[in-house]
Amino acid sequence: MKSLDETVEAVMRTLGLDDAAVVRRKAFLEFTDDDVARLRTLHAALQDLAPDFVDAFYTHLLAFEETRALLPHAQTLERLKRTQAAYFDNLTAGDYGPDYILHRLRVGAAHQRAGLAPAWYLGGYSKYLAGLFPELWQRLGKDPEAFVATCQALIKIVLLDMGLAIDTYIQADRQTILTLKEYADIVFASIPDGLLVLSPDLTVLSANRAFLERLGLTEEAVRGRYLMEVLAADGLRGRALEVLATGVAQHDVLFSMGPAGSDERKPVRVTLTGIRLAEEEEEEEEARLLLIVEDLTEEQALRAAALESERRFRDLAETAHDGIIMTDPQGKIAYFNRAAERMFGYRRNQALQRSIGTVLPEPLSCQLDEGLQHTPVWETQGRRQDGTFFMVEGSSSVFEGSAGRFITYVLRDLTERKQFERQLIHLANHDPLTHLPNRKFFQDRLGISLDEAALNEEQLAVLFLDLDRFKLINDTFGHALGDKLLLMVAERLAGCFRKGDMLARLGGDEFVVLLRGLSGKQDATLVAQKIMDGFAHAFQLEAHEAFVSASIGIAFYPSDAIDADNLIRCADSAMYQAKEQGLGYQFYRLDLENLSSERLTLENSLRRALERDELRLYYQPKVDLASGAVIGLEALLRWAHPVRGMIPPDQFVPLAEETGLIVPIGEWVLRTACLQIKAWQGEGMPLLPVAVNLSARQFRQPSASGETEGRPLSDEAAGVHDLVETIERVLGETGVDPSCLELEITESILMQNLSTAANILQALSAKGMRIFIDDFGTGYSSLSYLKRLPIDTIKIDKSFVGDITTDQDDAAIVAAIIAMAHSLRLKVVAEGVETQEQFDFLLERGCDAMQGYFYSKPLPAEEILPLLRSTRNSSSGRD
Known part of the structure; x- marks a missing residue:
């Protein structure tokens, strides 16, 4: 009976199953590189499935008498399970070259030789697919397109295998009739190592394809020629003669071999052994010498690559920031990099051959046995040489070598991260x-x-x-x-x-x-x-x-x-x-909600007061104390609410400040005052300046454009630009001379941002407007700003004026303010003057002007002209 290899080789020859034929079969099945990629992806995902899957497959086979007969005892069953696991593994491994085709033909030949009928053979494939599709659906069901494509790729490779198997079944019987010579030729030619048969006088009788290809020779160039005319290899002739003489084979002899007459050499391993072949017409057998030549070029390259890879691994591992530890099959530390030394405090020679439990608590090893190696990243406690514990993040991989299981741990110290996480939690809370x-x-x-x-x-x-x-x-x-x-x-x-x-x-x-x-x-x-x-x-x-x-x-x-x-x-x-x-x-208290609701209602009404024309300006005269003449007016804001009537400023102005409504209201006050000045001038009223109050919000209002000449403004410059631009625009639109407008600000506005306030006031003063400090004495600021700003007049707050005739402290404060202002060449206006005694006190102390109920309460615009005319007539009568 021919060997499986002979059978496979014969099937391939008969079918013409060369690389091109395999390519055509794949093309007919539309088996593409995309299918290969999908199967490789599936292969990686199924690594944890193979043992269970194979067990289920053979459980199925044992359920039928026809297939159970092929599984005689447990030892054979376990061997077949391993073979089947490898078979299923290769099915999705993604390497479908010539070796794969040979392997599949060999499997088919083995099944045919074992007596497995095609029907049961195809049933096995059915069981494989039926068992795998649900697993695919579980893994890929969320992506139907990927699921279908993967199933199609799997079906194609299964059909390719089935086709090869069926071909093997068909051709198997034909192969049995091939001659032993053909069998020997096939074996001789297909052996991967070079084979050379020599006569006793070292003449080349035959050489296989591997020998010729690896040395770049042809059969015509070697057959019948003396060995040393074909090959150059120091010491080879002596070794050959020694084996012929003694009949003792020599194994694994290393040579540097190449074609005779060429400088090219390659490393080879040679086995020299004597053989005897019967000649056709002779009864005695003549000795022959067989040389088995194994090319070591690839092996040496692989060994060099392995050494280089190991060197690179060590270089990488030694420079890695993470700790890298490898344990041997006994759980002892076999490798310990520099980062691990820093992390755990052990020198390498101290750590080697210690149990992994020395640096990682013992439960971790148990968890690894239970499958922690399949967890991509895990956290555990590490233990330093000084006995302190700390958190580490790790990953592990298991390598099953010939000596047993090796585990590699990649570990990262989480001390800083955990501290940072605690800080983040603290900051979040x-x-x-x-x-x-x-x-x-x-x-x-x-x-x-x-x-x-x-x-x-x-x-x-x-x-x-x-x-x-x-x-x-x-x-x-x-x-x-x-x-x-x-x-x-x-x-x-x-x-x-x-x-x-x-x-x-x-x-x-x-x-x-x-x-x-x-x-x-x-x-x-x-x-x-x-x-x-x-x-x-x-x-x-x-x-x-x-x-x-x-x-x-x-x-x-x-x-x-x-x-x-x-x-x-x-x-x-x-x-x-x-x-x-x-x-x-x-x-x-529940009734407090009503008060809050009332405040919200007031705010909503205030937002509509401008558009509903509910705001009013009243004007209070400023009177020169010495002459009694009206020297100016202060515009005072009032709100004529349609339901609640006239609302005092102290009830809505703070609300306007808080909500920002004071900015549009402030511009309305400025415009209305300027329009009124223009109207009075048209009615022949004497030219009197009108003062308006500026709020803190107007000094901080955001820029309308945010740019000037294409350049972004700073916050300070934007504030100057907006407020000055607003006042200039209103003056220009109403046609009022800047000297007719006076501006009153409080100390608190100045101290919020003295630099910005100074820039704004300098710009306004330069255009001819006078600057008043309102409610002087109630702020918390230093008086140094009086020297830095273009201030014309200060106004003494009415809280000091009210008790100047009865409270010595208030009297002293008012007198001091007047004296200080005059020393700085500033005018002084007293607010809230209501009695003759207050008037006389201020006049005696040299106060320049006053305003208050002693002369007039704030009046609507239409009552100002009659008041001024009445005052002028009274003065004329006294004259």
Whole structure:
């Protein structure tokens, strides 16, 4: 019986199954490179499936008598399972070249020889596909296109295999009739090593194809020639004669061999052995010498490549930032790179041959046995030489070598990452300035506390705290000192609470407190009072002392609200009422919601006041104290609400400032005042300047264009450009001379950004407008700005004027302001003059002008001309 190789070779010859024929078969099946790529991808995914799949396959075969007969005992069954696993593995491995074709033909020949009928053979393929398709669907079902394409590729390669198998079955019987010589020739020619048969006198009798191809010779050039005329190999002749003489074979003799007469040499391994062949007409056999020549060129190249690869691996491993450790089959450390030395504190020679449990806790090894090697990335504890533990991130791979299983660990120290993660968690839940819990953290904790309070039937309270006048301090002293104040406030607040209570900063100057385990409202009252007492002492901000108070709103669970958002909202609402009424702290009451609603309604009405023409300007005369003559007017804003009537400025101007509506309202005031000046001039009224008040928001209003001559403006330049441009535009559109317009600003506006204010005022003064400082004496600023700014006049606030005849302190302050202003060559106007005594006091102290009810209250524009004419006539009558 011929061997399987002979059968396969004969089938290939008979079918003409060369490379081109295989290519045609693949083309007919439309088996493309894309199919190869899909099968390779599938191959990688099925590595963990093969053993289970093969077990299921043979369980199926054992269920039928015809196939069970081919599996005689357990040992054969296990061997066949391994063979079948390799077969299935190769089916999707993606290498479908000549070796694959030979292997498939050989498998088919083996099955035919074993007596497996084609029907059962095809049934095996059916079982394979039926078992694999559900697995494919589970892995690729979310991508139907990939699933179908992979199934098609699998079917094509299966059909290619089936075709080869069927061809083998058909041709197998034909091969048995080939002669032994043909068999020998085929074997001789197909052996991959070079074969050379020599006569006793070392004449070449025959050479196989591998020998000729590897040495670049032809059969005609070697047959019948003396060995040394064919080959050049030092020592080969002596070895050949020695084997012929002794009959003892010599194995694995190394030579450098090449064609005779050529300098080309290649490394070979030669086996020399004697053989005897019977001649056709002779009874005795004549000795022959067989040379088996194994070309070592590729082997040496592979060995050199392996050595180079190992060197590169070590270079890479030694320079890697991650620790790399390899263990041998006994779990001992066989490799330990420099990064691992730094990570664990062991020198390499200290770590080698130690158990992996020395640096990685023992449970990890157990987990690896249970399949951790299939987890792409995992985290565990590492243990340093000093015994300290730390977190590491790792991945591992298993290599099954001839000596057993080797495991490679790639490890990264997570100490810094874990610290950074903790910092991120802290930042996500805490205020970056005070490091108190932030809004998110507070709301989460409040939600948990509410659940606990509901379970235990307890009360809890939320205190919403807002600092009073913090914006003024922040704007006056700057944001750096403002932040320092917030830190000092947080520290002082922290001392007001019990253990278990929670203080958080919501943002800005808003803080919130959670009080748990309350017995009643009196507990929250005690805490609120403690906070108020804590704010009684000044805060030292470098060279400045700042007194800060707080407004506190208090809401209770479950009486006021039962969820976190509403409880905070109720406390916030109560805080606003405490602030508006100056109460310090205020418990939430339902009627407070109505007050908040009223404020919102007022804001909405104010937003429509301009378009509905509800705003009015009233004018109050400024009177020269010495002559009694009217020297100017101040435009004062009023709001004629269609339902509530005339609303005082102190009720809506702060709201306009807060919402930003003061900017369009301010431009309306400026334009209306200029139009009125123009109208009075047309009616023959004496030329009197009109003063308008500028707000802090107008000094900070954003740029309309944001650019000048194609260049972006700085914030400071944009502010100057916008306000000055607005005033210039209004003056130009109304035709009013700049000298007819006076501008009044407060000290607080100047101190918010003195540099910007100086630029704006310089620009306005240069165009002929006079600058007044309003409410002088109520600010917190240094008086040095009076020398730096183009100020013409200061106005003494009415809070000082009201008691100058009864309060010595106010009288002294007013006298000092007048003297100081005159020393700086500034004019002085006193506001709020209501009595003859106040008038006489100011006149005696040299005050330049006054305004107030003593002369006239603010009047509508249409009443100003009659007033001026009446005053002029009275003066003429006295004359």
